[in-house]
Amino acid sequence: MEKPVTSEAIHAWQMVAPGELRCVSLPPPTLAAGEVLVEIHGCGVCHTDLSYFHDGVPTRQAPPLTLGHEIVGVVVAAAESDSPLPGREVIVPAVLPCHACELCRAGRENRCLQQRMPGNSLGIYGGFASHIPVPGRDLCVIPAAARGEIPLAHLAVVADAVTTPYQAARRAALASGDRVIVIGAGGGVGGYMVQLAKTLGAATVVGIDVDSQRLALVQAYGLDHAIAAGGLDVTQLKAAFRSYCQTQQLPANVGWKIFECSGSRTGQALALALLGFVGKLVVVGYGTDELRYNISRLMAFDAEIIGSWGCAPRHYPQVLQLCLDGRIALEPFVEVQPMSAIREVFEAARHGELRKRVILTPDF
Ligand SMILES: [Zn+2]
Ligand SMILES: [Zn+2]
Incomplete structure (x- = not known):
């Protein structure tokens, strides 16, 4: 029971091959059962993205694909009409477990072998884009009004770096x-x-x-x-x-x-x-x-x-809380740049010129 949920195309910075990026439009996605569409507000640039891009470390899904797995955004559509997620601000965990295998059942779901990772093994989709379709189940919802003065984009780093x-x-x-x-x-x-x-x-x-x-x-x-x-x-x-x-x-x-x-x-x-x-x-x-x-x-x-590999999505709310109440400071360690600067940012990273973690915000 799949249905297209948006009429708008997804804009994305796609890695065509290691070292090569192009800006593309992808057809409006079809959401499978349980999936939602997240409008991306920020995606952090991680060392792993750079090793795929600069060093040719193989991604699980062969290029072309969109990199980026440190995603924060707003849910704009859901496959199920009764989903409570549309309109909510969410963090997309960097690893999305299957929840059915032996490892998942044993509480080691962060290392689930069937796990899907945005920007690596979630089909063509990743975070350096305008939108991403993802399973809704593991999204970490940012409690309404709890964010205070913290810019939404800054919370991207909760998806991986924190x-x-x-x-x-x-x-x-x-x-x-x-x-x-x-x-x-x-x-x-x-x-x-x-x-x-x-x-x-x-x-x-x-x-x-x-x-x-x-x-x-x-x-x-x-x-x-x-x-x-x-x-x-x-x-x-x-x-x-x-x-x-x-x-x-x-x-x-x-x-x-x-x-x-x-x-x-x-x-x-x-x-x-x-x-x-x-x-x-x-x-x-x-x-x-x-x-x-x-x-x-x-x-x-x-x-x-x-x-230690990634983090189980069930721990995300505790980590988010540490960031929201200021016990973990984000602001001094992040820098927001427009996504159109992605080539320059990747290049600066290659030369070790970035002092802070860069979060790219979509400006297609
Ligand atoms: Zn990472
Ligand atoms: Zn599993």
Whole structure:
């Protein structure tokens, strides 16, 4: 029972092939049962989009497709006439589970193998567009009037950059009094990892990043100590961390929860080097380097290395609430640009010239 719901075409910035974008009009979408049409108000530019675009990392749906998976907008149509969603402001989770498979039933739906991802495996549709058809079930509704002064577009980062660290924190059972290290603390995900760790009660948060400017920005939002990694190797960084611990009378090799958000070779090597007794290392960032590690150290340390993928949609309302009540600050870490500047923004990102996470707003 499918029916076309709009007479208007979708305008989209489509990746024709890696490195190549074109502005296209797609026919009005047909909504399947349970689907809604979201008019996009903002879509964040994520490292993952850039690796598809610049590095040719394959998308699940082969190009042409529209990238972008950090989406906020307003529901403008629904397949079912009795849907309560039209007119509501919503965040579209970056992963949309099937809710039927073994993983979904086991509460591991963030890693559902049938999951659909806007801008990767949701057909041709992604966030760098005017509209997107998505399943309505998992949308995170922004409570009416709760947004206050926060621009709707800013909440795009809740779709990925804020929720991904939240899931990682849950994987590490992050709790009050914890000692935390965030590697890549100046990055889009790492900065929110710092804020979340502090908000969830971490006693000490140490942030490490190659970009000292971005690290400085995070310092006012939960970092107890920043280590600028530029030009230092793993041994030097470990020494810097140890000397901080000494001044604070903290044990450098016991009980730290390490969140590796950089995905870089040095970041990952450092994370492994810092992992100590009863420690946990959560791998949040993605990289392609292979590292050597003596896994027997995990036995000797009684330690854990954990991977974390995306975030289950059922956690989104809690994360959104942290942003709405100001416990997680968004504004200092985001920058809104018109979507027509997408080529320039992607290019600036390639050269490491972006200081904040860019959110593109449709201007077709
Ligand atoms: Zn992402
Ligand atoms: Zn599933």
